[in-house]
Amino acid sequence: MMQSLYDRLKDRFNLGEFTGRRADLAFVTVSREQLRPLLLHLRDLEGFTHLVLLTAVDWIEDDTFQLTYLLNDRARARDIGVRLMLPRDDTQMDSIHDLWPTAATYQRELREMFGIDFPDSPRVNEDFILEGWVDIPPYRREFDTLRFARETYPERPGRETHDPATYMKQQLYPDGEDNG
Amino acid sequence: MSVRDVLSPFAAWKHLFRDPVSIKDPFNREASERYRGFHQNDIEKCIGCGTCEAICQNGAIDMLPVSGVDGVQTRPGDSGLRPRIDYGRCCWCALCVDVCMTGSLSMSNAYKWVEADPDKFRYIPGVDKKHWDDYEHGYRRPEGHRLNAPERIEMPELEPGERIDSFAEIVGGYSVEQARLEADRCVTCGICVATCPTHMPIPEYISAVRDGDYEAGLKLLYDSNPFSQICGKICTRRCETTCAASHEGDPIAIRWLKRHITEQVPFERYRAIIGEPAAATGHSVAIVGAGPAGMTTAFDLARLGHKVHVYEAQSHAGGMTRYGIPEYRLPFDTIQREIDLIVSMGVEMHYNTRIGADISMAQLQQDHDAVVLSIGLWLGRSTRVPGSDHRNVYKAVDLLRRIRDGEQLQAPKSMVVIGGGNVAMDIARSMARLQQQQHGQIAITLTALEDKSHFLADPVEIKESIEEQVTILDSRGPQECMVDDQDNLLGLRTWRVHSIFDENGRFAPSYDDGDEMVHEGEWVVEAIGQMSDVAILGDELTEKLDWNRGRIQVDEDGRTSESWLWSAGDMVRGPDVVHAVADGHRTARSIHAHLSALDKQENA
Ligand code: SF4
Ligand code: SF4
Numbered sequence: 001m002m003q004s005l006y007d008r009l010k011d012r013f014n015l016g017e018f019t020g021r022r023a024d025l026a027f028v029t030v031s032r033e034q035l036r037p038l039l040l041h042l043r044d045l046e047g048f049t050h051l052v053l054l055t056a057v058d059w060i061e062d063d064t065f066q067l068t069y070l071l072n073d074r075a076r077a078r079d080i081g082v083r084l085m086l087p088r089d090d091t092q093m094d095s096i097h098d099l100w101p102t103a104a105t106y107q108r109e110l111r112e113m114f115g116i117d118f119p120d121s122p123r124v125n126e127d128f129i130l131e132g133w134v135d136i137p138p139y140r141r142e143f144d145t146l147r148f149a150r151e152t153y154p155e156r157p158g159r160e161t162h163d164p165a166t167y168m169k170q171q172l173y174p175d176g177e178d179n180g
Numbered sequence: 181m182s183v184r185d186v187l188s189p190f191a192a193w194k195h196l197f198r199d200p201v202s203i204k205d206p207f208n209r210e211a212s213e214r215y216r217g218f219h220q221n222d223i224e225k226c227i228g229c230g231t232c233e234a235i236c237q238n239g240a241i242d243m244l245p246v247s248g249v250d251g252v253q254t255r256p257g258d259s260g261l262r263p264r265i266d267y268g269r270c271c272w273c274a275l276c277v278d279v280c281m282t283g284s285l286s287m288s289n290a291y292k293w294v295e296a297d298p299d300k301f302r303y304i305p306g307v308d309k310k311h312w313d314d315y316e317h318g319y320r321r322p323e324g325h326r327l328n329a330p331e332r333i334e335m336p337e338l339e340p341g342e343r344i345d346s347f348a349e350i351v352g353g354y355s356v357e358q359a360r361l362e363a364d365r366c367v368t369c370g371i372c373v374a375t376c377p378t379h380m381p382i383p384e385y386i387s388a389v390r391d392g393d394y395e396a397g398l399k400l401l402y403d404s405n406p407f408s409q410i411c412g413k414i415c416t417r418r419c420e421t422t423c424a425a426s427h428e429g430d431p432i433a434i435r436w437l438k439r440h441i442t443e444q445v446p447f448e449r450y451r452a453i454i455g456e457p458a459a460a461t462g463h464s465v466a467i468v469g470a471g472p473a474g475m476t477t478a479f480d481l482a483r484l485g486h487k488v489h490v491y492e493a494q495s496h497a498g499g500m501t502r503y504g505i506p507e508y509r510l511p512f513d514t515i516q517r518e519i520d521l522i523v524s525m526g527v528e529m530h531y532n533t534r535i536g537a538d539i540s541m542a543q544l545q546q547d548h549d550a551v552v553l554s555i556g557l558w559l560g561r562s563t564r565v566p567g568s569d570h571r572n573v574y575k576a577v578d579l580l581r582r583i584r585d586g587e588q589l590q591a592p593k594s595m596v597v598i599g600g601g602n603v604a605m606d607i608a609r610s611m612a613r614l615q616q617q618q619h620g621q622i623a624i625t626l627t628a629l630e631d632k633s634h635f636l637a638d639p640v641e642i643k644e645s646i647e648e649q650v651t652i653l654d655s656r657g658p659q660e661c662m663v664d665d666q667d668n669l670l671g672l673r674t675w676r677v678h679s680i681f682d683e684n685g686r687f688a689p690s691y692d693d694g695d696e697m698v699h700e701g702e703w704v705v706e707a708i709g710q711m712s713d714v715a716i717l718g719d720e721l722t723e724k725l726d727w728n729r730g731r732i733q734v735d736e737d738g739r740t741s742e743s744w745l746w747s748a749g750d751m752v753r754g755p756d757v758v759h760a761v762a763d764g765h766r767t768a769r770s771i772h773a774h775l776s777a778l779d780k781q782e783n784a
């Protein structure tokens with residue numbers, strides 16, 4: 001089912017990698033220019049009327065964010081994930097809130113958590129869940145959660161810890177050598 | 181309620197006796213089964229590796245000593261530390277549970293706890309007892325859900341068919357990519373370091389593999405072990421037995437990663453990385469025996485600026501690594517590179533020089549400030565069963581030495597090996613190769629006193645011996661080397677072993693003489709242990725020294741009862757390369773302290 005869909009799509013769109021996960025779930029990769037026409041096509045001609053979610057992954061090693069638009073075709077009970085690779089240093093993306101109003105919420109979340117901007121998306125610059133956030137967007141992989149926690153939340157007095165190897169040396173062979 | 185209910189109120193009566201949907205006592209409701217509540221820790225299972233602390237992104241975990249509680253104790257494989265959790269910081273993400281190396285850590289579904297003192301919300305699960313310690317429900321790491329790979333990256337090796345007719349090295353070594361994947365499995369907890377006899381900085385050099393910084397890795401290796409290339413191939417790797425990863429998966433291939441570092445750095449770079457020796461001190465030390473213990477002592481003392489002379493009876497250095505371990509495990513050039521490096525520190529070698537024959541201990545004492553005796557265990561022990569003095573009954577160490585010395589041994593068509601340790605496997609596998617080369621078929625039976633689960637040999641050796649068609653029989657006790665009327669050796673007669681030790685733990689095997697077997701063999705080879713050839717010391721010195729059950733008595737630092745003489749290595753510690761290296765370091769340190777004290781006396 002998904003393969004024939006892909007065969008139909010690939011004549012019209014310049015699609016990247018296609019991965020069929022299950023009979024009713026597949027992923028395609030698309031360029032930024034073709035995202036909108038592809039989504040419209042899927043929605044209006046192929047029956048994928050529902051936007052399930054819009055999410056991102058930070059592939060910091062490859063300097064890219066991956067956006068995934070997951071669409072659902074209720075009538076035929078199938079899903080398609082449309083993937084789009086965005087360079088990490090150019091994180092402006094076209095809003096699709098006019099295709100699915102719920103997209104505005106996802107886009108607002110992505111703006112806050114990844115710093116991916118969707119100009120024109122309603123209320124996109126308002127705080128979403130991180131009220132008063134001052135650091136870099138926390139889902140970016142370079143965000144150091146532990147450092148943030150240490151700096152933001154002071155330690156209670158009375159903490160101490162031990163490094164296992166150092167502690168074992170003190171206990172078992174303090175002079176550097178044991179006699180085993 | 182619909183309009184009809186209001187109009188006919190009796191219709192609603194049918195609901196009167198049903199249980200209410202609302203909860204009577206919302207304050208004592210159990211959380212859902214997989215709720216992530218306060219932690220539980222099985223502290224007998226936990227090894228105090230601190231991986232939970234390392235992963236916690238809230239800095240909520242400390243590792244604290246709890247020795248004495250419920251039998252927890254700092255010992256090889258267990259730091260004696262246990263995690264303490266600060267619930268002022270914990271966000272209940274359960275990363276610590278997901279990463280836990282032993283599976284000891286989990287979360288109960290207890291979520292309610294009222295307390296006036298905020299410091300109470302910091303406790304050591306399993307140690308500070310809580311009523312939820314035994315809760316059945318809560319978050320456990322789901323089956324198959326792992327943050328780190330449980331399986332070791334496989335080492336490329338020659339297949340049995342490819343290796344059986346030659347002495348070519350079996351193990352191929354990791355590629356850079358394989359080594360990095362394997363290094364990535366290490367959580368750098370450092371639990372293993374205490375188990376390594378010479379306490380190599382294992383997590384640090386594994387990190388160097390991960391970072392691809394091989395020169396830094398090599399420096400770490402040689403600062404702790406001048407036999408790193410050799411140990412990278414044949415170390416008994418005690419460290420791996422205590423690796424945190426071994427609790428729920430394969431231990432990290434620590435030995436192979438060490439080997440990988442030594443293979444990645446061009447040998448010409450070694451010397452520059454290790455560095456120059458210190459300025460000459462004017463002291464001179466003699467070392468008898470160029471095995472791992474003697475050469476490690478030599479390396480350390482030479483680096484400290486002392487003049488070192490090594491006296492070696494054989495034509496090559498390396499001791500048992502050169503003359504005892506077969507080439508398919510440890511090629512000559514590996515050993516030679518190791519020796520060259522040590523010699524390059526200014527060590528002077530005297531080969532083919534036998535104590536007693538070519539030079540006396542008294543002479544060494546006279547010419548040097550200190551003398552080290554590290555002559556190893558070169559005399560094979562005999563079972564002394566009837567017939568064991570037959571000319572075709574051999575000692576494994578003698579045969580191994582002859583093979584490694586390049587002698588073309590004529591292999592017998594069939595052969596029996598007595599012993600279940602690594603030396604027994606070494607001789608069986610070496611002879612299997614010779615049989616294959618000379619006769620095109622293998623007929624070797626290996627009989628061991630121990631049962632399979634108590635074999636002394638490395639399990640890999642046993643597996644590979646079987647692959648190489650050695651027949652291994654466990655729990656067989658030798659009774660007689662059978663000889664016919666024409667004085668031909670026929671084989672070995674054995675009885676089944678009942679028990680090896682008596683109730684006091686003394687070696688006293690008992691047999692079932694009803695279960696007798698005769699194993700055919702033109703040769704019988706004894707591989708049941710070795711002794712030291714201390715006769716070379718001469719009567720006078722032997723008289724003067726203190727002895728302990730046939731071994732020279734030494735103090736903690738390897739010093740004998742004679743103040744100028746130290747003894748190190750297999751002859752003191754029993755056979756093992758890395759123990760010999762550790763012993764060499766210890767001896768060198770003791771001698772250096774002694775020489776420094778001499779300097780002070782002179783200056784005073
Ligand atoms: S990771 Fe597990 S085994 Fe290691 S210290 Fe933490 S609780 Fe103990
Ligand atoms: S549950 Fe998460 S936050 Fe809490 S101690 Fe474990 S790792 Fe740290």
